[in-house]
Amino acid sequence: xxxxxxEKRKPRGAVRWLWLxxxxxxxxxxxxxxxxxxxxxxxxxxLLPSLDLTHLHNTGAAFSFLSDAGGWQRWFFVVLGLIVxxxxxxxxxxxxxxxxxxxxxxxxxxxxGALGNVVDRLILGYVVDFVxxxxxxxxxxxxxxxxxxxxVGAAILLIESVMARDGRxxxxxxxxx
Numbered sequence: 001x002x003x004x005x006x007e008k009r010k011p012r013g014a015v016r017w018l019w020l021x022x023x024x025x026x027x028x029x030x031x032x033x034x035x036x037x038x039x040x041x042x043x044x045x046x047l048l049p050s051l052d053l054t055h056l057h058n059t060g061a062a063f064s065f066l067s068d069a070g071g072w073q074r075w076f077f078v079v080l081g082l083i084v085x086x087x088x089x090x091x092x093x094x095x096x097x098x099x100x101x102x103x104x105x106x107x108x109x110x111x112x113g114a115l116g117n118v119v120d121r122l123i124l125g126y127v128v129d130f131v132x133x134x135x136x137x138x139x140x141x142x143x144x145x146x147x148x149x150x151x152v153g154a155a156i157l158l159i160e161s162v163m164a165r166d167g168r169x170x171x172x173x174x175x176x177x
Contacts, residue, residue, distance in 0.1 A: 014095040017104040024112025028145035029119060032128040039130075050135045056142045057126040074121050081118040085111045102160050109153030116146030 039045070039055040046052050060073060088107045095104060120127045129142035143151075 013093040014100070014104040015089070015092050017092060017108040018089065018111065020105060020108035021112035021115065024109060024145065024149040025116045025119065028113070028116035028149070031130070031145050032120065035128055035130040044132065050133060052132040052134065054130055054132045054142055056129045056132075057124075058129050058142070059126045074125055078118055078121045081114040081121075085114045085118075102156055106153040106156035106160070109149040109156070113146040113148070113150035113153065116144075116149070120146075 035053070035055050039053070041055050041057065044052045044054045088111050092104065092107055117127045127144065127146075129144050129147070131144065131148075132142045133140040
């Protein structure tokens with residue numbers, strides 16, 4: 001009986017990777033609170049010649065897509081973030097524990113980033129962005145820790161997918177297997 005109880009308490013599949021999602025959410029929210037409490041909106045602090053700390057509000061998605069859509073996009077992106085995160089969490093439960101570490105890390109980063117921005121949308125109605133990369137008048141759209149986690153997670157998925165197609169990764173590590 002004890003074996004069965006202990007077995008039921010173990011996380012299913014690769015769900016244990018959600019600790020990384022939690023770490024991303026915490027880091028994201030801590031940095032955003034620091035920006036909200038220590039900087040005025042639109043303030044900029046140069047850190048490096050092409051890197052500034054800033055305080056911006058984004059009511060849209062990546063690159064401020066739909067930022068002036070009238071308000072409905074807030075709830076659309078909340079629902080989208082929750083659905084995507086839920087589907088990825090289910091995917092993680094179905095992945096074998098201990099295998100596909102890069103895939104699990106990538107998925108956990110994406111979940112953490114999505115939920116970090118969902119928290120902002122629910123509480124504030126917008127996402128706080130604060131990292132600004134620029135060069136000679138060119139500005140990359142401002143972003144935050146959550147956006148970075150999503151980007152790194154997506155990049156890992158892409159790299160792993162290309163490596164799997166090229167035969168550089170053994171079949172047991174391929175995405176979707």
